Amino acid sequence: MFEYAPAPESREIVDIKPSYGLFIGGEWVDSQGDTHHKTINPASEEVLAEVAWATEADVDRAVQAARTAFTTWSALPGSERAKYIFRIARIIQERSRELAILETLDNGKPIRESRDVDLPLVAAHFFYYAGWADKLGYAGFGPDPRPLGVAGQVIPWNFPLLMLAWKIAPALACGNTVVLKPAETTPLTALAFADICRQADLPPGVVNIVTGAGETGAALVNHPGVDKVAFTGSTEVGRMIARSVAGTGKKLSLELGGKAANIVFEDAALDQAVEGIVNGIFFNQGHVCCAGSRLLVQESVADEVLDALKRRLSTLRLGDPMDKNTDIGAINSAAQLAKIRELAEAGVNEGAERWSPACPIPERGFWFPPTVFTGVAQSHRIAREEIFGPVLSVLTFRTPAEAVEKANNTPYGLSAGIWTEKGSRILWMADRLRAGVVWANTFNRFDPTSPFGGYKESGYGREGGRHGLEAYLAV
Amino acid sequence: MYRAAQAGDRRHLPKKLWTHQPLVGLETVRPVGDAGEVSTTTAPFAEVASSNAALRAFLHGLPGVDRVGADARAAMLGTRSIKTTAKAQAIDLAISMVDLTTLEGADTPGKVRAMCAKAVHPDPTDPSVPRVAAVCVYPDLVATAVRALDGSGVKVASVATAFPSGRSSLDVKVTDTALAVAAGAAEIDMVIDRGAFLSGDYLKVFEEIVAVKAACGAGGAQGEHSAHLKVILETGELATYDNVRRASWLAMLAGADFIKTSTGKVQPAATLPVTLIMLEAVRDFRLRTGRVVGVKPAGGIRTTKDAIKNLVLVNETVGADWLTPDLFRLGASTLLNDLLMQRQKMATGRYAGPDYFTLD
Incomplete structure (x- = not known):
């Protein structure tokens, strides 16, 4: 309309x-x-x-x-x-x-x-x-x-x-x-x-x-x-x-590289958390070493968050990067596109459920639609390997301790995100996350005054x- | 006596105001405009207003709003570049959503008649310009506006309930509303009691809205005409985004047909993040109840750019369903001329001077 x-x-x-x-x-x-x-x-x-x-x-x-x-x-x-x-x-x-x-x-x-x-x-x-x-x-x-x-x-x-x-x-x-x-x-x-x-x-x-x-x-x-x-x-x-x-x-x-966990608690500001998830993995087509490629969402709000996320992803505008209203541009190279495709295929083969919003893909150039995998287990390749593309793997957790355990259970340790309105929980989590950058109620935010690097x-x-x-x- | 009225004791009110009092949560509402009847299913929330404690528990159980994140989202949507055909479409849509407003102590019947003429034919030289949605006046000028707009399709909205501060007794607020409705107002823009809200007396705010809603339904000399209720939250006084979300839900639960940001008398008025949060509230309310509530940012929207940013916000938050004057309004006084100026610029490629647009 x-x-x-x-x-x-x-x-x-x-x-x-x-x-x-x-x-x-x-x-x-x-x-x-x-x-x-x-x-x-x-x-x-x-x-x-x-x-x-x-x-x-x-x-x-x-x-x-x-x-x-x-x-x-x-x-x-x-x-x-x-x-x-x-x-x-x-x-x-x-x-x-x-x-x-x-x-x-x-x-x-x-x-x-x-x-x-x-x-x-x-x-x-x-x-x-x-x-x-x-x-x-x-x-x-x-x-x-x-x-x-x-x-x-x-x-x-x-x-x-x-x-x-x-x-x-x-x-x-x-x-x-x-x-x-x-x-x-x-x-x-x-x-x-x-x-x-x-x-x-x-x-x-x-x-x-x-x-x-x-x-x-x-x-x-x-x-x-x-x-x-x-x-x-x-x-x-x-x-x-x-x-x-x-x-x-x-x-x-x-x-x-990185395989950052973006951790959403049930007491998070959910609308902003959804924005943070989108910004975490779909910013720059997911070509971000510190991308929030693993969403860890508390089971009690998982359905609500996923519904809101899918609704939000349906409004993303993929296409001509030179258009001022484009949200998702092109994958940088044919080689990178092939790698993203291979890992997405692996996700399907390992039994995770793949979802993308309906979005037309331009004929020329290298493109990959924003993609969400649900039902992902820690043992899946898409939960362990860096995809470096617009692909989100969704896992759930029950308690803060489980969130920390899953977030740290990766060979990488570049960044992590915490979403909760509870200040004490942010500090408790940040103390335990083995990642160079821990964002609280934001993601992919950079500043020259802030050190950046990995574990x-x-x-x-x-x-x-x-x-x-x-x-x-x-x- | 005063306390009893404050507490929302219904027995105290004139009986006729309660004859159409719907059961909270089981009402049938008609959205503003020509949309069909929508059966509501607010039943899941029927118990929410059973006590102030229950209401408080519900409102404080809503997910919080992170100010930094909400501001960033609104700012990002503000960068959308709306050009050529999309801009032309947006300008006409915005004109059709304007609630042309005059709320001054100096308002006179002459001033209101002039504004009504402008509302029907915003640009006398160009009949293709759509009419605005409504005019918005004080209750004593409703009759004048109704006469001036008779048969034009432009609705008359009236502020009421001791606008803009809302500092009076419930009796006065209900009577104020009933008078405006009796004078022919199709829409009532009420204010909530911000003092009660900020002191935690959510039930008082709730019951006032319910009472005013009832007065909207009971008006008219023959009791046949009922007005739609816009509930002004005065977000500039609520201060936090959490409060904006809670007040939005409170108003919707109490039966608001529209939620509106501001009176225009308090700064800041309609900011983009506040409108965003209210749009999220109506979106979530529809998901949970099936009932569709409109949104009206008012105050501080002066330029075409501001108006288009609001439309983008609607488009990308609640979707095209809300892109109709039945569900989205822009409360403004000076916005219309800027829209007309930009519209003419789109058509002719040139800006005309300000004297080519009427001052009313």
């Missing part, structure tokens, strides 16, 4: 070049290899640009540039480094519309999210760490903590620019220089960030961007000139990196907040 007319964001403001080289030593340079990769829009499979895949020699060049720059950059007073970082933060704000559109085109996430979540957080992260640059002596790591040197950073495709910010902002604030490799499917905002570094007159070589796939990443983390490795991505790759870095003296921080197979080291400085200081 009240159909929203299409409200597409215009892409005119974005200038995508047909091909991109590597950003090394403050210049755009060609790769020494001849491998190129086409990055596509996952919502239409349209080719957006061609990017170089950096070779070992390219990576070496980038690390050398970073090493050269480190001498002067680390010698700058913190207040001078802060000026550059504040300038970057302001340029990001000024160009946020352009960057949001670029992110949505390359990643497939809804423009509403890149505009209202990703970009404000990216700018906030640079502002926050710019503020630390001249106060490192007061951060609790000694009177004059020193930077590590060259940081090799490898980031994933789910929040391309935000993950770049999480990596680069603290590294620069602490006086390190960086070589960053964006994900192979989402290089464009990192390349736009290279342009922002030039616009901010950042000294050449302080930030270097090398594009490529797994081999490029391996070349970077294995390079002997790298003093610090920071990786966000899958636990499988994180394990490989930990193995290769072991014994080298490189400092390592890993932010890996167990979710990795180690913290990003964000004062704690996030430690990963980039010689302490």
Whole structure:
């Protein structure tokens, strides 16, 4: 009866070049290899640009540039480094519309999210760490903590620019220089960030961007000139990196997978809990390492919550990520879609009940409807493995102790959510949950001042907040 | 004497007001407008109002509302981008839902007649503009409005019950209501006793609504005409979202046909989160009783953007069933001209100056 007319964001403001080289030593340079990769829009499979895949020699060049720059950059007073970082933060704000559109085109996430979540957080992260640059002596790591040197950073495709910010902002604030490799499917905002570094007159070589796939990443983390490795991505790759870095003296921080429990008690504010469940697993198509992919709901309200959840999911709008009213965008790649499909099939085969709202799926591009599995047991694959897609597994519990036991019974420990109006229960639960972040009456809420990181197979080291400085200081 | 009336002692009231008193929970109501009769099944709640303790237990047993979450949800829905055909549709829908309101001490018959003319033909140059849903006036001007709107299809709503504070005896409130109904008001916008609500005397609030509802049903010179009851919660004075949810349920249990946010005399008035919570309440009430109750945000809705945000809220919270003037109204005085201005802009591509829209 009240159909929203299409409200597409215009892409005119974005200038995508047909091909991109590597950003090394403050210049755009060609790769020494001849491998190129086409990055596509996952919502239409349209080719957006061609990017170089950096070779070992390219990576070496980038690390050398970073090493050269480190001498002067680390010698700058913190207040001078802060000026550059504040300038970057302001340029990001000024160009946020352009960057949001670029992110949505390359990643497939809804423009509403890149505009209202990703970009404000990216700018906030640079502002926050710019503020630390001249106060490192007061951060609790000694009177004059020193930077590590060259940081090799490898980031994933789910929040391309935000993950770049999480990596680069603290590294620069602490006086390190960086070589960053964006994900192979989402290089464009990192390349736009290279342009922002030039616009901010950042000294050449302080930030270097090398594009490529797994081999490029391996070349970077294995390079002997790298003093610090920071990786966000899958636990499988994180394990490989930990193995290769072991014994080298490189400092390592890993932010890996998750299988978070979102725990809803019978005394929760149920309407807001339902919103929190939706935000927990369907935000960013579920491509969130800390996604609330396991819903633990108290049995006494399970039917009520599930009915309300299904009603709410029926109002989600899946489709063109560039439409300002889209809630669920495209899956980032064919490979990821195949993985989600495989695990969803496994859920059905193991006997869980699958439900999705009626929602038309566009013909081109990679799509997966919001999906809820009920009747899930702890032993099912969909309750244990990270799906990294819009798939929710619903389990029930009877008592707070059982909720804690089930929530912690996972190899991961990145995040958890508690929904109750009872303050004492929040504290009791938070004490017992083995997860790096415990959200109370909210979910997937990020802030640059708050440390983020995991227990167990979710990795180690913290990003964000004062704690996030430690990963980039010689302490 | 005063205490007896306060306590809702029905024997104390004029007998004719109680002749149509329905049994709470077993009534048959007709939604405002032309929808058919809806049989109600509030029987599960028949015992809820048996005592203040029972009522309190029920209202405090409703799930809480998390303020941060409710605000975030309303803000997110506020980002919906309603353009082109959807905007045109929304503007006409909003015009047809307006309760054009004047509630000033300075109101005169002349002022009310002028407003009534505007209500029937909001834009004299464009007959395709729909008429508004109703005009809303003080009880003494109901007769004037009824004459001015005769046969137009625009309803006359009257505030009553010692509006806006509600600080008077039940006798006065019931009489106030009966007079407005007798003068021809099709809808009564009553206020709840916020003092009683905040002091925990839910039964008093409940019984007042029941009594006023009865007065709505018993009015008219021939006793044949009955008015629909909108219950104003004055959410700005209830302050917490938990209270908004409880007051919504209290009003619906007592027989409200509509729940309304505000008098317009208290700030904040109709905020998006408050309207969201009231929409959730009518949604849940229908699930549990089958009875459909309308919602009217009023006060502070001044622009087309505000109006469209409200429609989006309805669309995505309770669904299209409520997108009708029978179940959703916008109480406003200055909103209409902005809607007309945006409507003309959609048609012509240009904004006309303010003097091209009538001030009434």
